[in-house]
Amino acid sequence: DTEVTQTPKHLVMGMTNKKSLKCEQHMGHRAMYWYKQKAKKPPELMFVYSYEKLSINESVPSRFSPECPNSSLLNLHLHALQPEDSALYLCASSQDRRGTGRHSNQPQHFGDGTRLSIL
Amino acid sequence: AQKITQTQPGMFVQEKEAVTLDCTYDTSDPSYGLFWYKQPSSGEMIFLIYQGSYDQQNATEGRYSLNFQKARKSANLVISASQLGDSAMYFCAMVGNTDKLIFGTGTRLQVFP
Numbered sequence: 001d002t003e004v005t006q007t008p009k010h011l012v013m014g015m016t017n018k019k020s021l022k023c024e025q026h027m028g029h030r031a032m033y034w035y036k037q038k039a040k041k042p043p044e045l046m047f048v049y050s051y052e053k054l055s056i057n058e059s060v061p062s063r064f065s066p067e068c069p070n071s072s073l074l075n076l077h078l079h080a081l082q083p084e085d086s087a088l089y090l091c092a093s094s095q096d097r098r099g100t101g102r103h104s105n106q107p108q109h110f111g112d113g114t115r116l117s118i119l
Numbered sequence: 120a121q122k123i124t125q126t127q128p129g130m131f132v133q134e135k136e137a138v139t140l141d142c143t144y145d146t147s148d149p150s151y152g153l154f155w156y157k158q159p160s161s162g163e164m165i166f167l168i169y170q171g172s173y174d175q176q177n178a179t180e181g182r183y184s185l186n187f188q189k190a191r192k193s194a195n196l197v198i199s200a201s202q203l204g205d206s207a208m209y210f211c212a213m214v215g216n217t218d219k220l221i222f223g224t225g226t227r228l229q230v231f232p
Binding site for chain 1: 152154156161162163164165166169171210214217218219220222223224225
């Protein structure tokens with residue numbers, strides 16, 4: 001079992017539905033991430049939260065809306081998705097490197113992912 | 120810009136043998152970190168090992184070791200005494216002066232009896 005918990009594990013939704021992916025960690029990490037991974041491809045970064053504030057948005061379409069209610073939770077709200085959005089969505093967390101002035105030497109810890117299918 | 124290259128789409132190794140998975144990188148950041156992750160078919164990404172650009176010694180974690188050659192910009196993963204459970208996709212990744220973890224395209228390792 002991983003220390004980062006993602007729910008649901010599988011999600012099938014229509015293009016007009018609204019759903020949310022949830023991610024929770026209790027390791028005291030202050031950086032949290034959303035990745036999208038297509039089959040046989042590496043993960044692609046979508047969003048980064050640092051101390052509950054959005055620090056990086058990799059030009060993700062607005063039909064994906066992230067939210068960080070507190071330091072342990074990260075949500076990804078989905079609305080009007082397209083078939084090409086079908087993928088594995090991975091959440092990760094890590095110690096924040098703020099103030100160190102150097103690269104992060106802390107590994108990101110990933111959840112098991114949510115397999116999303118858009119009909 | 121940062122780039123990670125994994126040139127081996129797939130590798131085969133016999134159980135109990137050692138295997139090396141290649142990774143080269145490119146970055147202009149003076150300080151950077153290199154990571155290896157394992158992804159079984161179930162999907163979770165499992166952190167294996169980390170090497171910092173200023174580390175003098177190669178990193179080791181159990182059966183995993185990292186052959187870090189800074190001048191060649193390579194960070195190859197060596198798995199000793201392969202086990203059937205090592206069969207998975209392996210990703211090399213890098214982080215520089217941002218919080219962005221950049222992944223290579225991965226190498227699928229298959230361990231056979």
